[in-house]
Amino acid sequence: MNSLKERIIADGEVLSGNTLKVDSFLNHRIDTGFVLEIGREFKKIFSDCDINKILTIEASGIAVSFATSQSFDFCPVVFAKKGAASNMGPDVYHASLYSYTRRADYEVYVSKKYLNKNDKVLIIDDFLANGDALNALIKICEQAGCELVGCGVVIEKAMQKGGEMLREKGIRVEALARVESMDAEKGIEFC
Amino acid sequence: MNSLKERIIADGEVLSGNTLKVDSFLNHRIDTGFVLEIGREFKKIFSDCDINKILTIEASGIAVSFATSQSFDFCPVVFAKKGAASNMGPDVYHASLYSYTRRADYEVYVSKKYLNKNDKVLIIDDFLANGDALNALIKICEQAGCELVGCGVVIEKAMQKGGEMLREKGIRVEALARVESMDAEKGIEFC
Numbered sequence: 001m002n003s004l005k006e007r008i009i010a011d012g013e014v015l016s017g018n019t020l021k022v023d024s025f026l027n028h029r030i031d032t033g034f035v036l037e038i039g040r041e042f043k044k045i046f047s048d049c050d051i052n053k054i055l056t057i058e059a060s061g062i063a064v065s066f067a068t069s070q071s072f073d074f075c076p077v078v079f080a081k082k083g084a085a086s087n088m089g090p091d092v093y094h095a096s097l098y099s100y101t102r103r104a105d106y107e108v109y110v111s112k113k114y115l116n117k118n119d120k121v122l123i124i125d126d127f128l129a130n131g132d133a134l135n136a137l138i139k140i141c142e143q144a145g146c147e148l149v150g151c152g153v154v155i156e157k158a159m160q161k162g163g164e165m166l167r168e169k170g171i172r173v174e175a176l177a178r179v180e181s182m183d184a185e186k187g188i189e190f191c
Numbered sequence: 192m193n194s195l196k197e198r199i200i201a202d203g204e205v206l207s208g209n210t211l212k213v214d215s216f217l218n219h220r221i222d223t224g225f226v227l228e229i230g231r232e233f234k235k236i237f238s239d240c241d242i243n244k245i246l247t248i249e250a251s252g253i254a255v256s257f258a259t260s261q262s263f264d265f266c267p268v269v270f271a272k273k274g275a276a277s278n279m280g281p282d283v284y285h286a287s288l289y290s291y292t293r294r295a296d297y298e299v300y301v302s303k304k305y306l307n308k309n310d311k312v313l314i315i316d317d318f319l320a321n322g323d324a325l326n327a328l329i330k331i332c333e334q335a336g337c338e339l340v341g342c343g344v345v346i347e348k349a350m351q352k353g354g355e356m357l358r359e360k361g362i363r364v365e366a367l368a369r370v371e372s373m374d375a376e377k378g379i380e381f382c
Contacts, residue, residue: 028272029305032257033265059249059270066223066257074224079250081219114220 001041001176005190007034008155008177014184017100018129018157026154027060027126032067038176039067042124042152045174049149051075051122055115055141057108057133058082060126064154068124078115080108080137093143095136100129110140117145128153128175131162138171150174157182158191192232192367196381198225199346199368205375208291209320209348217345218251218317223258229367230258233315233343236365240340242266242313246306246332248299248324249273251317255345259315269306271299271328284334286327291320301331308336319344319366322353329362341365348373349382 013021025031051072056065057080065077081088083106091112098105115121123137134151141148148171156163156175166173178191204212216222242263247256248271256268272279274297282303289296306312314328325342332339339362347354347366357364369382 023302024304028269028302030253030257030260030268030270031265032260032268035257036261036265059253059272062221062250062253063257063268066221066226066254069221069223070227074222074227077221077223077254078219079221081250111214111219113215 001038003034003037004041004154004177008179009188012188014182014188016184018160018182019100020127020155020157020179020182020188022155026064030063032063035063035067036070038064038154039069039071041176042068042122042174043071046122046150046152049120049122051120051149053078053115053119053121053146054124055080055110055121055137056124057137061124061133064126065124068122068152072122076114078110080110080140082106082108093140095139095143097132097136099132108136108140110144112144115140115144115146119144119146120149121146122149123151124153125151126154128156128162128173129160131166134162134166134173138166152176155179192229194225194228195232195345195368199370200379203379205373205379207375209351209373210291211318211346211348211370211373211379213346217255221254223254226254226258227261229255229345230260230262232367233259233313233365234262237313237341237343240311240313242311242340244269244306244310244312244337245315246271246301246312246328247315248328252315252324255317256315259313259343263313267305269301271301271331273297273299284331286330288323288327290323299327299331301335303335306331306335306337310335310337311340312337313340314342315344316342317345319347319353319364320351322357325353325357325364329357343367346370
């Protein structure tokens with residue numbers, strides 16, 4: 001998606017610790033018109049797929065998933081919740097993962113009411129690096145017994161191994177921009 | 192908003208501890224078409240207002256804010272982040288609040304880059320009960336020196352004091368459904 005690559009180059013910041021910050025349009029300040037374009041791009045890529053639910057993880061995945069749902073006939077979005085809110089009840093799927101930006105392990109939960117074996121699920125997230133978040137969502141799909149149609153991520157940091165490991169397992173993973181290398185001085189190169 | 196009240200009565204669950212659960216359409220499973228209607232309703236209510244930014248709080252406020260932005264010419268959404276992610280940097284506004292569903296205090300942060308004295312801000316959130324979340328967002332607006340145009344919440348639990356306290360301060364607070372009383376057996380009554 002060329003407009004996305006241009007936007008990453010114009011507005012992205014490369015920080016130490018292999019961090020690419022795109023919080024000016026994607027995950028702190030949200031450029032909603034542009035995120036709707038991202039949603040339409042996911043629809044183009046997965047246009048051959050029968051999907052009735054989008055699964056994501058709070059908080060950064062919600063806006064992109066909301067936009068993508070609008071291109072998939074407003075199919076429901078379910079977002080996995082971090083930590084156990086007191087009102088979630090015991091009937092949940094759950095998986096644990098490590099957040100590199102928050103430097104802590106945490107559990108994510110999805111109520112069993114909202115995901116089941118009849119669902120055909122597209123997982124959507126903002127970033128794919130080591131694959132921890134997608135792996136947690138995939139585990140939740142396995143627990144639900146639903147059909148995982150594929151995973152769509154806005155930005156893949158292809159120099160990290162998450163995407164490769166998932167594709168080796170036979171999971172369809174599509175990224176709208178794949179970063180090959182990045183450096184605060186030399187800039188960002190795409191695959 | 193009658194369709195919202197009907198939806199709350201049909202799908203809402205009243206739990207112990209004064210909790211109203213609407214996670215089947217608003218804040219766990221998201222009915223995106225319906226949430227877009229909610230966004231259009233906020234536009235009707237605040238149609239007389241000049242707004243260039245929507246401020247909300249992760250995670251449940253994001254979908255409603257995204258939808259509302261679409262009715263306000265795609266004005267940017269900024270969501271306050273919970274806890275300090277390692278890549279936020281030191282230039283942030285922040286406020287603390289207590290989460291009743293998570294039973295813990297936490298800090299919320301907004302980068303100074305994305306909110307400033309030239310902004311005319313509409314605060315959007317899913318729930319208003321004791322007003323803790325809105326108060327934190329209002330404090331952040333005060334730190335930024337921006338103009339707070341008003342607050343729009345999907346559901347106000349009017350038997351709690353948050354809305355009353357904010358309105359007494361002269362802040363415009365609009366709720367699409369105001370719950371007067373609720374009981375697991377007797378059901379939900381609106382104001």
